[in-house]
Amino acid sequence: MNTAKVNNPTSTRDRRFLTLIAVLSVVVPVLVALLFFMPKAGGAKMDVSFLPPFYASINFLTAIALVVGYVNIKKGNIKVHRASMLTAFSLSAIFLVAYVVYHYFGERTEYGGEGALKYAYYFILLTHIVLAIVIVPLVLLSVYFGITGQLSRHRRISRWTFPIWLYVAVTGVLVYLLISPYYS
Template sequence: MKERNYTPLVTVLTVVIVALVAILFFLPAYDGEVGFDVKMLPLLNAIFNCFTFLTLVVALVAVKRKNIKMHRAFIGLAFLSTTLFLVSYVTYHYLTESTKYGGEGILRGIYFFVLLTHIVLAVVVVPLALMSAVRGMTNQVEKHRRIAKWTMPIWLYVSFTGVVVYLMISPYY
């Protein structure tokens, strides 16, 4: 039986997700009423990032212990929390202007280094995570392992630094 090629689907999803987020930074802030306090969304984003980080750690421990069922369940939870993060993130950045970092000195440099690496690696992790998931779900174990050894540390870094970025910029919301 011929294996199905999911690369076009992963490519389309990656382009759509990255383009959607990129477009947000060129749109003016929404000027209408929304019916809730949008300033709660950055905290929610940090919570989703924290949950993603924790579920990835559990998934990593599970796979190291050869508990594939648990690994799959926690990777699924990581995808769920990442998706919820994305919805919340897009909503927040559609409804408001970006917050400027107000720190000075070395903290300013650290903040922008963490933010830049977070953004760049967030773009990189999208296709890696999608392709890792496809290869895992289709039982392409060796291909899954080869890509997952890159995906896991990058995804862990992105989710962890998402929380760090929030903690560093939260006084300026």
Template sequence: MVMTEEEKKYKKWIVTLSIVIPVAVAILFGVNLRKLGFDVQPLSFLPPIYASINGLTAILLVVAVSAIKRGKIKLHEQLIKLCMLCSVSFLVMYVAYHMTSDSTPYGGEGVIRYVYFFILISHILLSIIIIPFVLFTFVRGIAGAYERHKKLARITYPMWLYVAVTGVIVYLMISPYYS
């Protein structure tokens, strides 16, 4: 497998972002501006918005795959760019919420508690793993390495879709416990 020049150009950026984003999110997740004495209002209105963005991302991913199967390459590319924008928007809102609000503990009991934590943990782990997959798949597409793009997209798509859908599920399961 020979990388195109464009892929080589972006490889360092992709590797860097794949490390920096999860580390930055982990660090910022532990920072609560209100507890540090900053006079900021909790952004408690954000969870339903970023859950909706996850849902929109899932829908757009399905439509993007449908578009490429119908030969609509430009539409597919635009939809994937929109999915990436949605994912970045989600991440910014998610971090902003957690930097200004106290964490909400899950209040479910019994088997549903285990289901919730399984979904949550798998969602978090895949949301970290998916970063380089999305970026490498995207670069292969814009670089014109279509066969390699298609091969990687077969792995990337179900993971990204799982992350988007489980983001909504996690929100729906924890939303009754928001104060």
């Protein structure tokens, strides 16, 4: 047994955080999916109609923060890159809370469009949902590796994280714009 590896606190810390990231990567999407099968909060009346435009705005701001972070890392401005990416991460966390609250208390909205737009909507929605699940571990790993200074690991995972995260943020706005006429 390699005692250097066992006594290395970074290795132990990494294992703990990577385990937490793995657990969150499963638990978060499962809990969000369960929202669609759970009965609505019956007794609690809460007007959450303001949340879809709010979390669409959060997605828009996330996309901007991601692009600002990307441009700045290409320029070598690590400070602005880090601040932008932590802003995108924080906005995504706010989005998740707002999304959960809306889907727990709000009514489900069906898309009412027809023709080619209907197919485009469902394609965007499906790819958005699938990639929103995929992005959870990628974002958590990218943030963890960046914060802990594991820059080669950060760069390797962020090559995948950035385009997928940007796609999820932008398509989140598109999904809202396409379904917003059908909110009650």
